[in-house]
Amino acid sequence: MRRPMHRTALLPLALAPALLLGTVQASSFTVGLAFDLGGRNDQGFNQAALEGAKRAIAATGGEVQIFEPQKLEEVGRGIPRLTALGAKVVIGVGASNNAAITEAAAKNPDARFVTVGYLPKGPNTVGLRFREQEGAFLAGYLAGKQSATGRIGFIGAAPVESLARSRVGFETGVKFACPACQIKSVYVSTTNQGFNNPAVARQLAAKLLADGTDIIYSAAGASTLGVIEQIKAQPCLKAANLPAGVKFGSDNFKNVPWSAAEQDACAGDSRPTFFIGVDTNKNALGDFDRNPATLNHGLTSMVTRIDNAVYTVIKDVAEGRPWRSGDRSFGLSNGGIALAMDQYNKALIPAPLQANLKKIEELIVNGTVKVPAN
Structure with a gap:
């Protein structure tokens, strides 16, 4: 049942009639999940957090109540509302929910509060944070090795902390692979509105392509769909249309079959x-002709396993494990970050390059290569 609250909604997502550990009725264990802008299908933090919450509830019983803001000023308002419903765990996605999480935690010491991507304050809070710079470095290295023009782009939703880590890691990885490559980094917006504005993201992508950029790293939530649409409309750069001073170097994909169109x-x-792509595996979105055997335009995705982190923290509370407050950090070393390799992009990354990526990952994990975060 949907209950409108201005343009937002609190919505029960799943309910299981089973007992929790034989003592707690499923309906008495509620998880509250407050999204950032972009909604549940943003192909980013919101979607991944929801997947983790659904998986946890399927394992433990209970229900998920979600709060889905439609405007920037509505972000954060869901936290007290979800708390008032008696949620045992309240999760806020993104920076705009963090202050509300800290405030609600101080007023409700018996509940547990979580911010995805940022660090709230209080003994009953946890920040699920990700070392995005590590995965972005690997993605940048791959882009530097595979670019034909030596011009590479970064499109971020907004200059927030997590995306700043991604930008720096990506730029550093590109330069590690290709010191002569040029990188242009732009943002969709100065606010979190940038996570849900695919039209502007598409315009930015068009400008980058016109400048000779052939690979774009898009860390922009739902706005990434605009980047993908532009690449679908412009699946190649032609030598005759390259700007002055830009020439093709490598031809790394000459043996990959193209669709007839x-x-x-x-x-x-x-x-x-x-x-x-970023956050979730978006490789399949680059399969414009729905044939994985032909050239795919999703080079890879830097996957942030938000789903695993959210699943773990909910399950810990549901099963009565000791609470560990503070910063919980996830990266390459503990399965929190990975590059997506699958049927869609395996032809784009030859075995020697995959081996190099694996070696670099090992060097990052053991501390030999230190990836800057800012």
């Missing part, structure tokens, strides 16, 4: 364009 559209001296 793209062969026609990209006839002559051309190179394919690619996006790199």
Whole structure:
């Protein structure tokens, strides 16, 4: 049952009639999940957090109540409302929910409060934070090795802390692989509105492609769909249209088959364009002809396993494990970050390059390569 609250809603997502550990009725264990802008299908933090919450509830019983803001000023308002419902665990996604999480935690010491991506305050709070810079470094290294023009782009939703880590890690990885490469980094907005504005993201992508950029790392939540749409509309760069001073170097994808439509559209001296997704695995979104055997335009995705982190913290509370407050950090060393390799991009990353990526990952994990976060 949907109950409108201005333009937002609190919605029960799942209910299991089983007992929890044989003592607590499922309906008495409620998880509250407050989204950031972009909604539950943002292909980013919101969607991953929801997947983790659903998986935890399926394992323990109970229900998830969600709060879905439609405007920036509504973000954060869901935290006290979810708390008032008696949620045992209240989770806020993103920086805009963090202050509300800290405030609600101080007023409700018997509940547990979590911010995804940021660190709240209080003994009953946890910040699920991710070393995005580690995965972004690997993605940048891959982009630096595979770019045909030496021009690479970064599109972020907004200059918030987690995306700043991604930007710095990506830029550093590109330069590690290709010191001569040029990187242009832009943001959709100065506020969290940038997570849900695919039209502006598409415009930014068009400008980058016009400048000779052939690979774009998009850390922009739901706005990434605009980047992908632009690459779908412009699946290649043509030599005749390159700006002054830009020439094709490598032709790393010459042996990967193209669809008939793209062969026609990209006839002559051309190179394919690619996006790199973030947070969830977006590789399949680059399969424009729905044929994994032909060239895919999702080079890879830097996957943040928010789902695993959310699943773990909910399950810990549901099963009565000791609470550990503070910063819980996830990266390459503990399965919190990974590059997506699957049927869609395996032809784009040859075995020697995959081996190099694995070696670099090991160097990051053991501390030999230190990736800056700012």
